Amino acid sequence: MMNRISDTDLILNADGTAYHLNLLPEDVADTIIFVGDQDRVPAVSKYFxxxxxxxxxxxxxxxxxRIGHKRLTVISTGIGTDNIDIVLNELDALxxxxxxxxxxxxxxxSLNIIRIGTSGTVQADIPVDSLLVSEAAFGLDPLLHYYDYPATAEELELLKAFKAVLPETFKGQPYIASASSRLIGSLDADIQTGITITTPGFYSPQGRQVRAKSAIPDLLTAITEFRHHGKRITNLEMETAGIYGLAAALGHQAISFNVLLANRITNTFSRQPAAIMDRYIKTVLERIAAV
Ligand code: R1P
Known part of the structure; x- marks a missing residue:
């Protein structure tokens, strides 16, 4: 007798749909594109x-x-890894x-999960309006501490090196998770890669100073200057580490494409964010359709 998952561990709506996503099993394809912004969903599906x-x-x-014979789902996750927890668990349940x-x-x-999101680079030489694939991500949010993620020795060594450069005022407990090597191999081709940081906020957690005083004023410098065996941190956003970690914990494949709209070091922001996002949506869809 298999274990029955209780009515409150996995909540379904009266019509049988997953509680938050409002979807039935037949509603989702095996290849799923994650976007943060709800308005980006039709911006992707207009190319179906x-x-x-x-x-x-x-x-x-x-x-x-579908594009050709390939069935695709695009779903908006909203902002942050707390939403990724809901989206990934409910998609997996479906x-x-x-x-x-x-x-x-x-x-x-095993689902193929492909994030197309916006992000800011933390390296002066990486141009605004370029596209970057996250090889791995450090999570400064706590999501993955609630799951059993099988980190490799290589990941743990990189994480240890990163923790060593974090300012003492940083009170969090970073984690690391990596992209699916299968999806990296089939989709990233000539696109630049890097290490991404996933943060639990947009302002001070990403080193922004507006009015609220930062408790960790040297966080961005520590992130930018981190080096380990030729690797460096390239960008900040708010979902990738959670997607990578939870996807791996559940046996799914995930890859995150970051459209770099800001350079946090040169203080430049894209002059045409919508057109740049549209360009890279097409790039990613062409690659997905080709495999
Ligand atoms: C912040 O503005 C949001 O933009 C980025 C961040 O990860 C965060 O979700 O991604 P999306 O453009 O996909 O939402």
Missing amino acids: DEVELRKGKREFITHTG VNIDLSTRTVKPDLK
Whole structure:
């Protein structure tokens, strides 16, 4: 007898849809594009040959369709890894749990999860308006501490080196998670790669100074100057580490494409953010459709 997952561990709506995503198992494709902004969902699905489904609840808007024979889902996650916890667990439940018996299916599915998000670079030589794939990400948020993520020895060594340069005033406990090597191999081709930092906020957690006084004024400098065996931190955003960690913990493949709209060192911001995002949506969709 398989263990039955309780009604409050996995909440379903009266129509059988997942509690927050409002989706049924048949509503999602095996390849799923994550975007933060709800308005980016139609900006992606307008390139589908056909959109078969449009659904949503809260910030989680979903379109499913196809490009050629390839079925794709695009979903907005909103901002932050707390939302990634909901999106990834509910997508996994839709594909890997028999919702009628509330038991885990014998044959688990591995989804391909592709983030297309905005981000700021922390290196002066990386141009605004360029695209970057996160090889790995350090999470400054706490999400992955709630899950059993099997970090490799190489990841742990990189994390140890990063922790050693963090200012003493930093009170968090960083974690590390990496991209799917399978998706990196098939999708990133000539695109620049780097190490991403995922933060639990946009302002002081990313070293911004507006009015609230920072408790860690040297955080951005420590991040920018970090080096380990030729690797450096390239950019800041708010989801990648959580996506990588939770995807790996659940047996899914994930890759994060960052559209670099800001350079935090030269203090420059894209003059045409919407057009740049549109360009890279096309780039990523062409690559997805080709594999
Ligand atoms: C902050 O403005 C938001 O933009 C970035 C960050 O990760 C955060 O979600 O990604 P999206 O453009 O995908 O939302």
